[in-house]
Each structure stands twice: as C-alpha cells, then as structure tokens.
Amino acid sequence: MVIGGDAAGMSAASQARRLRGPDELEIVAFERGHFTSYSACGIPYWVGGEVDGPDRLIARTPEEHRTRHIDLRTRTEVTEIDVAGRRVRARDVDSGAASWTSYDKLVIATGARPVRPDLPGADAPGVHGVQTLDDGQALLDTLARARGRRAVVVGAGYIGVEMAEALIHRGYEVTVVNRGREPMSTLDPDMGRLVHKAMEGLGITMVNDTGVTEVRTGGDGRASAVVTADAVYPADVVVLGIGVTPETSLARAAGLPVGGHGGLLTDRAMRVRGHADIWAGGDCVEVLDLVSGQLRHIALGTHANKHGQVIGTNAGGGYATFPGVVGTAVSKVCDLEIARTGLREKDARRVGLEFVAVTIESTSRAGYYPDASPMTVKMLAERRTGKLLGVQIVGREGAGKRVDIAAVALTAGMTVEQMTALDLGYAPPFSPVWDPVLVAARKAARAVEESG
Incomplete structure (x- = not known):
C-alpha cells in the first residue's frame, strides 16, 4: 500500500511491480489530488508561460499506472494509519465516504506542504502556496480573474525567486518580501547579493530584512495587501515562497518516529525506524548529509525518485540502500x-x-x-x-x-x-x-x- 501518488510513492510502486507480477504482489496507492507522477519543480515555468501544463508536467498518468496493474485511487485521502492493525482509513474527497483497507507493507510518501505563516489573513483567498499541480492551477485561476496586476511574493528561497520571475513574465508588478539579508538563503549572503542584483534587473522590488505581520483582506474577503512593520504592499495575489515542511501529520498521529526537522526517520533501506514493513521516502523524510554527518530535510524530486527506487526494490523482495546527499x-x-x-x-x-x-x-x-x-x-x-x-x-x-x-x-x-x-x-x-x-x-x- 502506498500513500501519495507523486515521485517517491509511484516510483516505489512501479519498481515493486517490475520485480513482482500482479499475481505475486497486489499494489494499492492512494492520492488525494487529481494528478500523479508529476514535476512540481516545473510549476513556476508553467505559471510563467514558458512551458505548457499541466499535462506536459506529468510523467505518468493515473491511467498509465493502472495499465501496469497498480490499483491507483485518486481523489482519495488517507486520514488515519493504524499501525497495530496494519490498516489505513481512506476517505473519498468528493463523496466523503470512508473505509478501512488492510496492508502487509506500507509506503508513506506524503510529501511536503508549503509553510503558511501564522498571521492574520494568511489563509485568505488569493494567498497561494505552490506545491502540487492543483496548487498551480488554483494560482493560475486567481491570476486569470485578478482585477489588478500587483503581486507580492513572501519569501525568497527557490520557490519564491522562481515564482517572482514567473509573475514578471505574466506582466505583474512584483514585490518580494524576504526575512533574510539577501535572497536565496541556501547561499552565503555575499553570493545571495548577486541574485539580489539580478532580480532587481528584472524589475522585481526586493524588500530584505523584513518580516510580514499581516495579509490584509478587502471587502470581498480576498487578499488585498501584505503588511510589514514598516510598510503596506498592495497585492492582487500573494504567493508564499517561504519554503516547505514535511507532511507528516498522519505519521505523527500513528506514533511513527519524526526527527528535529519534522521528517520521518528511516534507515538506509528507507524503512521507518523500528518498523520492518513500513517505508517512507520523498519530501516527508529526513536524509543524511554526507558532508556534515547531520540529518537534513531537502525537498527535491531527484531524491524522491531515488528513494522510490530503493523502497520499491526492498518492498518487492530485493535489496537497495540510499546512502545520503551532499545538498546539490x-x-x-x-x-x-x-x-x-x-x-x-x-x-x-x-x-x-x-x-x-x-x-x-x-x-x-x-x-x-x-x-x-x-x-x-x-x-x-x-x-x-x-x-x-x-x-x-x-x-x-x-x-x-x-x-x-x-x-x-x-x-x-x-x-x-x-x-x-x-x-x-x-x-x-x-x-x-x-x-x-x-x-x-x-x-x-x-x-x-x-x-x-
């Protein structure tokens, strides 16, 4: 059984199927969205109009997975894991009907979710995180009906920087509000300064060393401005580029081990620690940094696909390990x-x-x-x-x-x-x-x- 239908989950399912035929291994996968096996990294380029979407961003559709004898159930959200009973409770997103399904081997690939600041108005319509194709479509729908052409991006990490450029391509006036000294906190500030200059060269207004205190809403309840301690930035759309956090609420509730960064803890075979028949991979796990020797959370499709290959091999009766990353x-x-x-x-x-x-x-x-x-x-x-x-x-x-x-x-x-x-x-x-x-x-x- 697989929870999550994107890179890690469906790579695991596909690899297990290559090793074991449908008469030897039944595979059931739950995905709460409409899409599977897609490139979330391509969403900014879809939003910016550089690539078509969403179909071009999908590596394998639900129908293609099903032809490979994988029982893939889209628009189905797992709401509970019963580790002792070896079963999960899943709910049909459209009808609300729920039922329990038993498993012998479980793969958790629930991904990550965009960080939403705990601020007034952060959940208002017109405020968008961008993590899934459904998120990308929702943002495009907002852009299509926006009355003005002003956008504020909160945060200047990879997603924030890429979304700022995408919105420039869409003809928006873009302001980026960033808590750090320079954009791209994955770089040292002296190197981030070079990125800062390039963003300003695109016409993006950079506001560094500043935290957001509120997302102001208009009479229609939609986001209308981003407020900091020093200024108010009008906005017809707000995009969150603060980063992501592991989506491990199901795992936590089930009592599975979670690390200091919020991700599930696994061994080198991607088994959840202390659980011989439960694996986890992708953006919901922590990985070993081979340079520092510390655990980190890195949300990248490259790692997720490798995790899936390792998990699918092990769940299918083979042997594979994931050694760690260097943070590229x-x-x-x-x-x-x-x-x-x-x-x-x-x-x-x-x-x-x-x-x-x-x-x-x-x-x-x-x-x-x-x-x-x-x-x-x-x-x-x-x-x-x-x-x-x-x-x-x-x-x-x-x-x-x-x-x-x-x-x-x-x-x-x-x-x-x-x-x-x-x-x-x-x-x-x-x-x-x-x-x-x-x-x-x-x-x-x-x-x-x-x-x-």
Whole structure:
C-alpha cells in the first residue's frame, strides 16, 4: 500500500511491480489530488508561460499506472494509519465516504506542504502556496480573474525567486518580501547579493530584512495587501515562497518516529525506524548529509525518485540502500544560473568545522571566445585537511551545471588539492583552459596551505 501518488510513492510502486507480477504482489496507492507522477519543480515555468501544463508536467498518468496493474485511487485521502492493525482509513474527497483497507507493507510518501505563516489573513483567498499541480492551477485561476496586476511574493528561497520571475513574465508588478539579508538563503549572503542584483534587473522590488505581520483582506474577503512593520504592499495575489515542511501529520498521529526537522526517520533501506514493513521516502523524510554527518530535510524530486527506487526494490523482495546527499541544487533568475552543493559558512560553523573560504571571478568560456560570460565561484575547504566542504556558483550560461563537478568531488571525499588535477573537458567554446571550478580549487588549496 502506498500513500501519495507523486515521485517517491509511484516510483516505489512501479519498481515493486517490475520485480513482482500482479499475481505475486497486489499494489494499492492512494492520492488525494487529481494528478500523479508529476514535476512540481516545473510549476513556476508553467505559471510563467514558458512551458505548457499541466499535462506536459506529468510523467505518468493515473491511467498509465493502472495499465501496469497498480490499483491507483485518486481523489482519495488517507486520514488515519493504524499501525497495530496494519490498516489505513481512506476517505473519498468528493463523496466523503470512508473505509478501512488492510496492508502487509506500507509506503508513506506524503510529501511536503508549503509553510503558511501564522498571521492574520494568511489563509485568505488569493494567498497561494505552490506545491502540487492543483496548487498551480488554483494560482493560475486567481491570476486569470485578478482585477489588478500587483503581486507580492513572501519569501525568497527557490520557490519564491522562481515564482517572482514567473509573475514578471505574466506582466505583474512584483514585490518580494524576504526575512533574510539577501535572497536565496541556501547561499552565503555575499553570493545571495548577486541574485539580489539580478532580480532587481528584472524589475522585481526586493524588500530584505523584513518580516510580514499581516495579509490584509478587502471587502470581498480576498487578499488585498501584505503588511510589514514598516510598510503596506498592495497585492492582487500573494504567493508564499517561504519554503516547505514535511507532511507528516498522519505519521505523527500513528506514533511513527519524526526527527528535529519534522521528517520521518528511516534507515538506509528507507524503512521507518523500528518498523520492518513500513517505508517512507520523498519530501516527508529526513536524509543524511554526507558532508556534515547531520540529518537534513531537502525537498527535491531527484531524491524522491531515488528513494522510490530503493523502497520499491526492498518492498518487492530485493535489496537497495540510499546512502545520503551532499545538498546539490540549481536554479535560475532570468539568464542568471545559481548553484550550490555541500556546506555554507554557517553550516560548517554549526557542526564545528574550521575552514577557509575563497571566491574567484572567471568566465564561462575562453576569454577571447564570443559570448564568454562572467562567473563567480565560492569554495569552502576544511582548514587542516583541505577536504572540500562546499561550492556555490553564480553566473550565466554554463555556470549552473558546473556544480556537478563539486558534487562528485564531495561524494568522493576529495581535497581541494586533489581537485586541481581533475581531467576536465576543455575547448574554448566550453571553458577557459583552467575551468572556473579548478581555479577556485587552486586558490582554496593555497589558502589551506597558508592557514597552517
């Protein structure tokens, strides 16, 4: 039995079906929405009109899953897990009818939900979180009937930044209200400043170091403005980009173990700790950070699909494990590419690591080649050992995916000195003779040596 019909849940169901036929293993999956196996990461680009949706964002429809002998029940919400009785209670969203269904093996893939601040008006019509395709459609419906063209985005993480750009593409006047010093708190502030400048270049008004105190509503009860301690920002639509939190209310109520970030705790086989026949994966779990050695909550489809493969293999009678992550992510603002992996400065300090940090300026291609664009690379290395701790990259075309070099180096436990000898591809249209990542590694290696 699978609770949740997106990446982790349906990857698990599909993988289990590949290993075991319908005569050997019955698979039942519950999904409270209309859609399954879709790319939530593509929603900002759908809203912005860059890609069609929602059909283009769906990897596999409910009907396609059913043809593979998976009993997929959409518009059905699980409301209770009875661990002792090995059963779940599910309710038909449209009719309200509810019933219990027994399981032998349970997969929890309930995902995450957008953070809604506990403020007056935060739940008013016209205030949107964006996590599912249904959320995306609801936002588009609001945009279609909005009387004005003013939007306020609360928060400047990945979703906040991407939604701000999407609304600019829709012709809206956009203000981003951000509690942090700079946008993209997944970066150090000096790198976030580069993102700030790019957003202002798009015509987005950035309001940093400011918290929201209220979402004001009009006579029709709909959101009309976002209020801070210092100002009032009129809004015809409000989008929440504060982030997400694991959706573990069902698991908590069932007494399953939850970590400090609110996500379910699992072993390397993705089994819920202490429960041999219950697995969990995707945005509702915490994962091991291979660099810090700490548990983290990272909501990304890449991890969710890998979790599903591991779970489906194990539930189907095979064996697989998920080792952990290094925290790699990429995004963009217009043509500015933003990438990071590993630890930020404050992450390293929090886990007691002493480090050197270097920043270099380079170009995406050989300097003499047409359209070479600037690129900023920041690199952290452990002070004594020179072990790579983290990399952040901000630049134009060719910047974002360069972070994958660092992600591999982190996973392999390489030092920055070892990185300087990496045999990377070179030709003037693709890179300077010294790739920007290697330039940063050389500077970091010198800093480690000078630090004693």
